[in-house]
Amino acid sequence: MKRDRIQIDDSWYQRPLGVRESISAGGIIAREDSGTIYIAAVREASKVKxxxxxxxxxxxxxxxxxxxxxxREIAEEAGLTDLTLLAELGILERLDFRKRSWKIIHYFLYRTAQIEGKPTDTTIDYQLHWFPLDELPPFFWPEQRQLIEKNMELIRESLKRDR
Incomplete structure (x- = not known):
């Protein structure tokens, strides 16, 4: 399965009987610069086009x-390590990319002042990018973009409070 040819549809969010569970964790990482809030997102360099x-x-x-x-995952994929926990955002569930396990994913909201990151995962060439909160890019997993959109006000308020 090639990611650039896959369309994520409702089938990824319907749990089949007998599929094993896998616990995951990650987050929304935000930073503020000159009054603009930026969100960290990653993609594989080999699939940049x-x-x-x-x-x-x-x-x-x-x-x-x-x-x-x-x-740890944020450090591996984005290279960001100077993180301040602002909030727990809850749990999202779906099938993994190969549809072999049911992912139970815990998400957190972090603030950072870090701009550059050197991913520590040496098996995949991840690239870190920052996007203004109001100008999000296309996301491979629709629920991740929805998570950001659902929490925009919390992100704004948390960054203001945490100054």
Whole structure:
């Protein structure tokens, strides 16, 4: 399955019987610059031409808390490590990319002052990009964009409070 040819439809959000569960964590990372709020998104460098963006997230590893997993995944995929937790955003569920496991994904909202990030995952060439909150790019997973849109006011208010 090639990501650039896949269209995510309702079938990814319907849990088949007998599919195993996988716990994941990630987040929305926001920063403010000259009054504009920016959101971090990543994509694979090898698919830059037509690739849609994703929020950094991934599987929980043994011994990690869910929030520790979110921070590790953000470091691996976006290279951002100077994170301040602002809020828990809840849980979203769907099938994984290959439709082999049911992902239970915990999302958090973080603030950072970091602009540049060097992803620590050496197996995939991730690229970090920043987008104004009101000018979001296409996202591969529709629920990730919806999560940002649903929480726009919380993002704005949290960044104001956290100054």
């Amino acid at each position: 037509n690739a849609a963006y994703v929020l950094p997230k991934g599987r929980l590893e043994a011994g990690e808390t869910i929030e520790e997993a979110a921070r």
